[in-house]
Amino acid sequence: MSQLENKTFDQKVTRRDLIKLFGASAVAASGIFGASSQAFAKSAAHVVILGGGIGGSTFAKYLRFADADVKITIIEQYPEYITCLRSNDVIAGMHTLDELTFNLETIKSKYHVNVVIDTVVGADFNKKTVRTAKGDNFSYDKLVVSPGIDFKFEDYEGYDAELAATDFPHAYKAGPQTLKLREQMLNMRQGGTAIIAPPQNPFRCPPGPYERASFFAEYFKKHNPTAKLIVLDPKERFTKDVPFKKAWERLYGYKSDNALIEWVAGSEGGRVVRLDAATKTVETDGGDFKADLINIIPNQRAGVLAQKLGLTNASGWCSIDRYSMESELHKEVYVLGDSAIADAMPKSGFSANSQAKVCAKAVADTLKGKNLEDPVYANVCYSLAGENYGVSIAAVYEVRDGLIQPKGESAGVSEVTELTAQPILESVYQKNWQRQFVKDVFS
Amino acid sequence: MPSLAGMPAEQIIESMMAFKKGTRPAIIMDRVSRGYTDDEIKTMAYFFTKQPLKQWDDTTLAESVAAQAAGSIGAPK
Ligand SMILES: Cc1cc2nc3c(=O)[nH]c(=O)nc-3n(C[C@H](O)[C@H](O)[C@H](O)COP(=O)(O)OP(=O)(O)OC[C@H]3O[C@@H](n4cnc5c(N)ncnc54)[C@H](O)[C@@H]3O)c2cc1C
Numbered sequence: 108m109s110q111l112e113n114k115t116f117d118q119k120v121t122r123r124d125l126i127k128l129f130g131a132s133a134v135a136a137s138g139i140f141g142a143s144s145q146a147f148a149k150s151a152a153h154v155v156i157l158g159g160g161i162g163g164s165t166f167a168k169y170l171r172f173a174d175a176d177v178k179i180t181i182i183e184q185y186p187e188y189i190t191c192l193r194s195n196d197v198i199a200g201m202h203t204l205d206e207l208t209f210n211l212e213t214i215k216s217k218y219h220v221n222v223v224i225d226t227v228v229g230a231d232f233n234k235k236t237v238r239t240a241k242g243d244n245f246s247y248d249k250l251v252v253s254p255g256i257d258f259k260f261e262d263y264e265g266y267d268a269e270l271a272a273t274d275f276p277h278a279y280k281a282g283p284q285t286l287k288l289r290e291q292m293l294n295m296r297q298g299g300t301a302i303i304a305p306p307q308n309p310f311r312c313p314p315g316p317y318e319r320a321s322f323f324a325e326y327f328k329k330h331n332p333t334a335k336l337i338v339l340d341p342k343e344r345f346t347k348d349v350p351f352k353k354a355w356e357r358l359y360g361y362k363s364d365n366a367l368i369e370w371v372a373g374s375e376g377g378r379v380v381r382l383d384a385a386t387k388t389v390e391t392d393g394g395d396f397k398a399d400l401i402n403i404i405p406n407q408r409a410g411v412l413a414q415k416l417g418l419t420n421a422s423g424w425c426s427i428d429r430y431s432m433e434s435e436l437h438k439e440v441y442v443l444g445d446s447a448i449a450d451a452m453p454k455s456g457f458s459a460n461s462q463a464k465v466c467a468k469a470v471a472d473t474l475k476g477k478n479l480e481d482p483v484y485a486n487v488c489y490s491l492a493g494e495n496y497g498v499s500i501a502a503v504y505e506v507r508d509g510l511i512q513p514k515g516e517s518a519g520v521s522e523v524t525e526l527t528a529q530p531i532l533e534s535v536y537q538k539n540w541q542r543q544f545v546k547d548v549f550s
Numbered sequence: 551m552p553s554l555a556g557m558p559a560e561q562i563i564e565s566m567m568a569f570k571k572g573t574r575p576a577i578i579m580d581r582v583s584r585g586y587t588d589d590e591i592k593t594m595a596y597f598f599t600k601q602p603l604k605q606w607d608d609t610t611l612a613e614s615v616a617a618q619a620a621g622s623i624g625a626p627k
């Protein structure tokens with residue numbers, strides 16, 4: 108370890124360094140049910156999945172592992188899915204969007220899943236049917252809904268979906284907005300100011316805005332050293348704020364006179380309430396900020412489809428039975444991923460994947476007339492505070508007192524230590540984890 | 551890096567206990583190991599040890615996309 112300790116916090120690590128530090132290591136990536144597949148009987152139950160993103164695709168695959176005979180259909184609006192995971196890297200130029208683009212072809216062919224590319228427009232829970240934009244109807248025995256998130260533009264005067272699609276991208280669904288934000292960062296004048304405004308809780312990928320802020324600072328450090336990034340936050344704290352801020356100190360002079368990054372808490376006037384697009388100014392509780400680049404990541408609620416189907420409660424999110432992910436509002440309808448209220452579990456792809464596996468087992472067991480088992484969920488959110496500097500938060504979860512809560516002493520964020528190798532290894536593991544993860548979801 | 555599939559159960563159990571106690575340095579497994587009881591760890595260890603031995607693959611992102619494409623009928627993106 109001595110050799111690694113001598114280096115700085117801003118470095119690449121070689122494979123030999125890794126082995127020296129920890130010996131060999133591994134990540135668990137094995138199926139939990141054991142696969143099988145065959146043609147379905149006519150009488151087989153039909154499970155219909157709405158949304159073929161992280162939650163929906165994982166669910167289809169693992170339901171097939173759990174039940175060789177059930178008929179499975181995914182209805183997804185787009186032929187291709189761009190993962191948000193690592194999409195901040197695209198802004199920083201470490202990846203292209205193509206590298207993050209997947210489709211459902213493997214899910215279809217390898218796991219015998221019927222894939223329909225169409226937009227779901229409604230459902231009849233009494234007749235147990237769903238309707239698509241092309242006018243097709245599908246009847247189901249069990250319905251699984253994993254539609255992601257929707258944005259509350261109405262919380263910001265002067266901001267709307269149209270501005271987001273043009274000059275003020277939120278880039279919080281990966282796609283053209285991601286590229287637009289990158290272009291704006293590259294074209295910012297020397298010595299300019301950029302603003303990132305994270306949302307109020309709860310929202311998709313809680314470390315996402317802060318990882319993005321880190322990448323802006325890293326880019327400025329190399330290419331625009333007199334520029335500055337201001338994070339205008341409605342909150343007092345954010346996930347992994349201790350290791351994030353430590354990293355910002357170490358890498359970007361956070362809190363020093365020539366800091367590349369500044370963070371304004373809600374109590375200091377960080378909450379953005381209005382955007383003046385014409386003058387590129389945001390108004391906050393604490394006053395006006397003028398900038399060259401403005402990235403508002405809006406407050407969120409469950410995906411439009413979940414709202415339309417009447418699966419949301421007053422909070423804007425979907426309440427579920429913690430043992431199965433079945434909606435508390437409609438029987439035989441299950442809600443996965445970002446749209447679901449999963450208590451202590453953050454809204455992440457890892458969580459959606461873990462919930463999909465629990466739900467697949469619950470649906471398979473229910474169809475077979477078996478009792479449900481107590482579920483164990485897990486989440487690890489890795490983020491980068493720089494290209495070679497990782498921070499993480501992890502927990503294993505169980506249902507306790509009616510809520511999904513951390514199990515044992517598992518919940519925790521990366522410890523801040525003086526070991527330079529630690530954040531480097533976190534960054535290496537994080538990149539590897541993501542690659543294994545997309546395989547688990549889409550192939 | 552070794553994969554857990556096919557790893558001797560004792561080795562998995564020992565590693566997990568060491569992660570739990572903090573005697574083996576870890577990036578993630580310190581927290582993950584504390585989420586499981588000793589019995590759960592044993593159950594997982596016996597599960598993994600029975601899986602076919604698999605070499606850890608240090609994949610690139612391009613390879614992940616290719617793996618998905620290879621398993622599919624249609625052309626990938
Ligand atoms: C910048 C950023 C970085 C992130 N990084 C990470 C990370 O490193 N790790 C991590 O674990 N998570 C990460 N996430 C979070 C992760 O992307 C989400 O939590 C995850 O995608 C949630 O899965 P889901 O199934 O709920 O929704 P999604 O994956 O969004 O899937 C929803 C699907 O439903 C489809 N759909 C919606 N409405 C309809 C309709 N009416 N008809 C048909 N189809 C429909 C959509 O097209 C979409 O394919 C990140 C997010 C962002 C924004």
Ligand code: HEM
Binds near residue numbers: 134575576
């Ligand atoms: C929740 C998801 C998991 C993630 C992200 C993960 C990640 C990791 C990582 C990064 C390492 C290297 C050591 C470190 O730095 O911490 C590792 C090693 C290990 N993990 Fe996990 N792990 C997970 C779940 C599990 C589970 C459920 C088990 C149960 C048996 C397990 C057993 C092990 C073992 C035995 C090693 C040591 C392997 C070796 O080098 O001999 N992991 N894991």
